[in-house]
Each structure stands twice: as C-alpha cells, then as structure tokens.
Amino acid sequence: MSVLPPRGRGTASNPHNRFAPTRSEAEHSDWYEEDVPPSRATEVRSERAKTVISYNRSPDVGFERSVNPYRGCEHGCIYCFARPSHAYWDLSPGIDFETRLIAKTNLAxxxxxxxxxxxxxxxxxxxxxxxxxxQPIEREQRLTRRALEILLRHKHPLHLITKGSLILRDLDLLQELASQRLVSVAFSLTTLDDELKRIMEPRAASPGARLRAMRTLHEHGIPVSVMTAPIIPMINDRELEAMLEAARDAGARSAGYVLLRLPLEIAGLFEEWLAAHFPERAEHVMSLIRQSRGGKDYDSRFGTRMRGEGHFADLLAQRFKLASRRLGLDKRSSDEGLDCGLFSVPGRQMSLL
Structure with a gap:
C-alpha cells in the first residue's frame, strides 16, 4: 500500500543510505501499541567549508563552475537530481534531504x-x-545574499536558477549586477497547476509567484529565462507550450527543458510518489520514461541524459523547438553577454586611471 507524505513534504520514505555499512529496519512489537510518527521538523546544521567553488566538466550543462550555499533542499521536489548526494553525508536521499539541511556558514x-x-x-x-x-532557510541564513554581495563587490559574473520568490528580497543587488552585465536569472517552471505543484514541489513558490517574480526582475532590467524542467511524461508534458508562453509573457527571453532524470535512489522515490498520487497512470509514466532511457530507469550518458531518446523524447524535442521559436525564446543562452572583464581581484587596489 502506498503512503502519502506529510503535508508540505515531498516523500514519506527515507531509503537506506547506500554508503552505510549496516542498516536497521523497524519491526512491530506487541508490547508497545502506540504509533509514534517520526519528526518532520526542519533541522539545519552548520558546515565550515574549505572550498565553495565546484568545477564542472560535463558537456551537458552550460556552466563551468558553481557555488551551492546549502546541502539538501526544503523545497522537497520529488524528482530532485541532487537527492542522491545526501548519502555522502551519511543521510538519506528521502525525507532527510528535505528536513536535515546543511548550511555553509562561512561561504562568503x-x-x-x-x-x-x-x-x-x-x-x-x-x-x-x-x-x-x-529555499526557505535562506530567509534566516542569508548565505546567498552574502555571496551576491561578494560577487558584486568584485564585479564577478554569475547565473542564478531558482523556483523561489525570495529572490525578490535581493532585487537591489541584482539590479546593480545587471547594470554592469554581471547577472542572469533562470526560473525553473514545472507546472501552472497549483495542486500539482503542491504534491510535486511542496515548499517551492507557487507557479504564479514565480511568474510574478520573473516579471518584476524583467521590469527592473535583470535578464530572465525559463527552464521547463523536468518534463515528466503524462504528468506535466502537456503543459510545455503553456508554460513557455506564460514565461515569455512574464519577460523571459530564452528557454530550456530537461526530460525527467531518475538516477540512483530517485527512481524508487519517484515510483512511490507515482503510486501514491497517480496510481492509475503510474505504469504508463514509467513505461514512457524507460522507452526514453534505453529500457532502463535512467541513462547517464552525456548527450542523452538531459533529453532522452526514442519516440517520446524526439516528439518532446520537436514541440519545444517549435514553441520556443514561435515565442521568440530561441535567440540566446542565459549566460551570453555576461562581462568577465570587469573582475577586480580581492585585495588588489584598483587603478585610478
């Protein structure tokens, strides 16, 4: 029998950490009848990071380096590709990923x-x-804002992607960065349906809030784009054109998409989610995913992992191409035009000439 997650969380499961040498399983005991539900409160740990810039060598993504203020994410998106990384910290990719978060407090x-x-x-x-x-804990932690202050101070270009309307808090910094061609912002948009958002991305901003944030940034001269990601067969794929049009109307000038990825533990968590929320179509959804992944839940090969292959994937690619061309969203990439030549090395006095 499938179990619904607590309201406000993406999953009810906490699968075993694949790196742990032992595992424990709960067993029913006749001498204690009361069911005590596990706590679902959010816990934030502090980490003193040694480095914060990560370098990427994948040809599938459009950036060379990244900075992540947090490990784990309270948004609770069931499909999140980062869930398996929580196992490296001796935590589960399941509900631990949503509730046991790590903040790099010395990030700036x-x-x-x-x-x-x-x-x-x-x-x-x-x-x-x-x-x-x-994500919600940024409201108190303010690690992202501190990073923006550092990057602005040294005129270093950056790209942001978010599904949080909290980004509007930093409108002052983003506007100053944009005036020097130092920032672009992409919003992840997966549905225009509030109820689907609630069960798929329980603590992320609503679709309407994301579009309003996008429009506000656009009106203040900050370049914005949209990522319709992930596209899930028989769940949100029918909304592709509508999402692109809504984003264009909110000021997006370019767009991208990613077909659902299910590496490692995500496959099991996603299938549980399907059984709980869409039991009547779960088998069809997984069939289309496997048809697009060479018969498997996931194909990690560069060149295919973001888009898939086969009839469904090809049709999706054609739909995206036609819609983005019709809406004028196919003109430029999100990082095009960012200026790397203004960079001021920390600690070095700037020339007055």
Whole structure:
C-alpha cells in the first residue's frame, strides 16, 4: 500500500543510505501499541567549508563552475537530481534531504579567498545549482545574499536558477549586477497547476509567484529565462507550450527543458510518489520514461541524459523547438553577454586611471 507524505513534504520514505555499512529496519512489537510518527521538523546544521567553488566538466550543462550555499533542499521536489548526494553525508536521499539541511556558514569568506587566489580567471559562477539558493532557510541564513554581495563587490559574473520568490528580497543587488552585465536569472517552471505543484514541489513558490517574480526582475532590467524542467511524461508534458508562453509573457527571453532524470535512489522515490498520487497512470509514466532511457530507469550518458531518446523524447524535442521559436525564446543562452572583464581581484587596489 502506498503512503502519502506529510503535508508540505515531498516523500514519506527515507531509503537506506547506500554508503552505510549496516542498516536497521523497524519491526512491530506487541508490547508497545502506540504509533509514534517520526519528526518532520526542519533541522539545519552548520558546515565550515574549505572550498565553495565546484568545477564542472560535463558537456551537458552550460556552466563551468558553481557555488551551492546549502546541502539538501526544503523545497522537497520529488524528482530532485541532487537527492542522491545526501548519502555522502551519511543521510538519506528521502525525507532527510528535505528536513536535515546543511548550511555553509562561512561561504562568503571562503568564496572571497578563492577569488583572490593567484591565477584565478573569472567565468560565470552558477549560484545554487545543486540545491536552490533561495529555499526557505535562506530567509534566516542569508548565505546567498552574502555571496551576491561578494560577487558584486568584485564585479564577478554569475547565473542564478531558482523556483523561489525570495529572490525578490535581493532585487537591489541584482539590479546593480545587471547594470554592469554581471547577472542572469533562470526560473525553473514545472507546472501552472497549483495542486500539482503542491504534491510535486511542496515548499517551492507557487507557479504564479514565480511568474510574478520573473516579471518584476524583467521590469527592473535583470535578464530572465525559463527552464521547463523536468518534463515528466503524462504528468506535466502537456503543459510545455503553456508554460513557455506564460514565461515569455512574464519577460523571459530564452528557454530550456530537461526530460525527467531518475538516477540512483530517485527512481524508487519517484515510483512511490507515482503510486501514491497517480496510481492509475503510474505504469504508463514509467513505461514512457524507460522507452526514453534505453529500457532502463535512467541513462547517464552525456548527450542523452538531459533529453532522452526514442519516440517520446524526439516528439518532446520537436514541440519545444517549435514553441520556443514561435515565442521568440530561441535567440540566446542565459549566460551570453555576461562581462568577465570587469573582475577586480580581492585585495588588489584598483587603478585610478
């Protein structure tokens, strides 16, 4: 029998950490009859990071380096590709990923130190790629805002992608960055249906809030784009054209998409989610996913992992191409036009000439 997650969480499961040498399983005991539900409160741990800039060598993503203020994400998106990374911290990719979060409290200091290293050559930094830089705990932690202050101070270009309307809090910094061609912002949009959003991305901003935030940034001169990601067969794929049009109307000037990815533990969590919320179509959804992944739940090969292959994937690619062309969203990439030449090395006095 499928189990619905607690309201406000993406999953009810906490699968075993694949790196742990032992595992424990709960067993029913006749001497204690009361069912005590596990706590679902959010816990935030502090981490003193040694480095904060990660370098990417994948040809499938459009950035070379990234900075992630947080590990884990309270948004609770059931499909999140970052869930398996929680196992590296001896935590589960399930509900632990949503409730046991790690904040890199010294992020700003370490970021400035890394920018000051001899030989550092600036390229746009993707801020908050693995987990959302504007997830709810950012309201108190303010690590993303501190990173923006450092990047603005040293005129370093960056790219943001978020599904959080909290980004509007930092409108002052983003506007100043944009005036110097130092920032672009992408909003992840997966549905226009509030109820589907609630069960798929329980603590993320509503679709309407994301579009309003996009419009506000656009009106203040900050370049915005949209990522319709992930596209899930028989769940949100029918909304593709409508989402692109809504984003265009809100000021987006470019667009991208990703077909659902199910690496490692995500496959099991996603199938549980399907059984709980869409039992009548779960088998069909998984069939289409496997048809697009060479008969498996996931295909990690570069060149196909973001788009898939086969009839469904090809049709999706054609639909996206036609819609983005019709809406004028196929003109430029999100990082095009960012200026790397203004960078001021931390600790070095700027020339007055």
């Amino acid at each position: 200091d370490v970021l400035e130190e890394q920018l000051a290293k001899p030989g550092y050559v600036p390229q746009p930094i993707a801020l908050g790629i693995n987990t959302d830089a504007y």
